[in-house]
Every structure is written in structure tokens, then in C-alpha cells.
Amino acid sequence: MRLQKYIAHSGVTSRRKAEEMILQSRVKVNGFIVKKLGTKVDPEKDLIEVDNKRIELASKKLYIMLNKPEGYVTTLKDEHNKKVVLDLIDNIKERIFPIGRLDKDTTGLLIMTNDGDLTYKLTHPSHEVWKKYLALVDGIPNHKEIQKLKKGVKIDGRLTSKAKVKMIKIYNDSSVLEISIHEGRNRQVRKMCKCIGHPIRKLKRISIGELKLNDLEIGEWRHLTEKEIKYLKTL
Ligand code: URA
Numbered sequence: 001m002r003l004q005k006y007i008a009h010s011g012v013t014s015r016r017k018a019e020e021m022i023l024q025s026r027v028k029v030n031g032f033i034v035k036k037l038g039t040k041v042d043p044e045k046d047l048i049e050v051d052n053k054r055i056e057l058a059s060k061k062l063y064i065m066l067n068k069p070e071g072y073v074t075t076l077k078d079e080h081n082k083k084v085v086l087d088l089i090d091n092i093k094e095r096i097f098p099i100g101r102l103d104k105d106t107t108g109l110l111i112m113t114n115d116g117d118l119t120y121k122l123t124h125p126s127h128e129v130w131k132k133y134l135a136l137v138d139g140i141p142n143h144k145e146i147q148k149l150k151k152g153v154k155i156d157g158r159l160t161s162k163a164k165v166k167m168i169k170i171y172n173d174s175s176v177l178e179i180s181i182h183e184g185r186n187r188q189v190r191k192m193c194k195c196i197g198h199p200i201r202k203l204k205r206i207s208i209g210e211l212k213l214n215d216l217e218i219g220e221w222r223h224l225t226e227k228e229i230k231y232l233k234t235l
Contacts, residue, residue: 053091097113150165
């Protein structure tokens with residue numbers, strides 16, 4: 001496929017504008033700037049970037065990692081005009097949607113895709129992928145309270161399953177816990193911490209299975225690598 005056609009079909013811009021972009025040295029194929037119009041690319045194998053951002057054909061499956069900021073809801077639209085995470089994803093024409101939820105005030109790792117099969121698999125209640133959170137809580141939970149969190153606490157009339165909990169940092173009147181759970185009940189981590197008497201001030205998801213947020217800036221997103229996509233599909 002010709003490069004300018006590929007760019008146009010990825011929904012970035014028109015074919016004529018794509019030609020201009022190529023001539024302006026804004027387009028890379030496999031990491032190298034290509035200035036020759038009509039260069040042939042292989043949509044299956046080649047990595048195409050415009051302004052250093054990877055682009056893909058519209059019909060292709062997309063897998064995106066977002067570092068969700070506070071104040072955004074993970075639904076596709078909101079009747080009350082709240083900000084939605086989709087507003088943060090630019091240059092993407094496909095209809096993508098989040099896998100699972102994060103509360104409006106929770107930050108961190110959110111995966112978005114147009115792969116319905118994967119979404120179905122990963123959000124099924126029988127699915128047991130560990131999700132890791134950093135929670136800034138009121139006060140400093142003692143050993144007994146942390147053991148309680150680990151063993152399971154009763155929320156909404158039902159015990160939570162075993163969690164992994166580590167104390168990460170202690171401040172004067174607050175502390176940071178690293179909490180991993182493999183359920184996905186509504187506001188689960190917030191309810192768990194409240195239950196042991198240490199309500200959450202801030203909550204951030206930092207990993208889903210082996211997929212890590214690492215240093216992705218707040219509000220920024222990136223495409224998952226082939227390796228990460230493969231990993232998600234094996235879960
Ligand atoms: N648990 C919560 O309480 N909120 C989230 O957003 C995710 C997990």
C-alpha cells in the first residue's frame with residue numbers, strides 16, 4: 001500500500017495532506033523519515049509514525065493504555081456532561097471503549113480497545129487477573145488492620161477474596177498502601193479501606209497483570225506494544 005494512502009486510511013488526514021506531511025519529513029516508516037511519495041508499506045509489518053505518533057489502519061484492532069486523570073468518567077458518554085476518558089484520546093477515528101472501569105476520582109492505568117472479544121474475556125466475573133493499586137489513606141493502618149484487608153472484609157454483605165497488601169510509605173497523618181485484588185466489584189478498594197477505618201484520599205491503578213503504567217504521564221496515552229497485546233490475549 002502506498003504510504004499516503006495508508007496515512008489517509010488511518011483517519012489522520014486526507015490523502016493530499018498526507019502527501020504534504022511526507023514532504024515535510026513528518027512521516028517515519030520503521031523509525032526512518034521517508035520523504036518519497038508513493039513509498040510502499042506493508043500494513044501488517046511496517047510501523048508508521050506521523051509526528052512521532054504511531055498510526056494504524058482504521059479497520060485494525062487498537063489497544064491503548066491511558067493514564068487516566070481525576071475527574072473523568074470511564075463511560076463513553078455522560079448525560080450530566082461530565083468529562084469522559086474518550087476526550088483524552090486524540091487522532092483516533094475508531095470507536096474504542098475502556099476495558100472495565102475506574103471511578104471518576106481514581107487515576108492510572110486504563111486499557112481501551114475496539115477488540116470486543118478481548119473486552120468480553122477480561123471483564124468476565126470468572127476472570128482472575130490481579131490489579132494493583134496505590135492508595136493514599138487516612139491514618140496509618142496497624143498490622144491487624146492490614147491482615148484484615150488481606151484476608152477479606154465484608155463489603156455490601158459479602159466477603160472480598162484474598163488481597164495482597166503492602167505498606168509503602170508513612171506520613172504524619174496518612175500512609176500509602178499497595179493493594180492488589182483480582183475482583184472488580186464496585187468501588188471495591190475504597191470500600192475495603194473504609195471498612196478497616198482508613199478511608200482513601202487518593203487512588204491510582206498501577207498495573208493489570210504484568211501490564212504496567214510505568215512513567216506514562218497523567219492524561220497521556222500510548223499504543224500497547226505487540227508484546228503487551230499478545231500478553232493480554234493470553235490472560
Ligand atoms: N476500586 C475502587 O474503589 N475504585 C476504582 O476505581 C478501582 C478499584
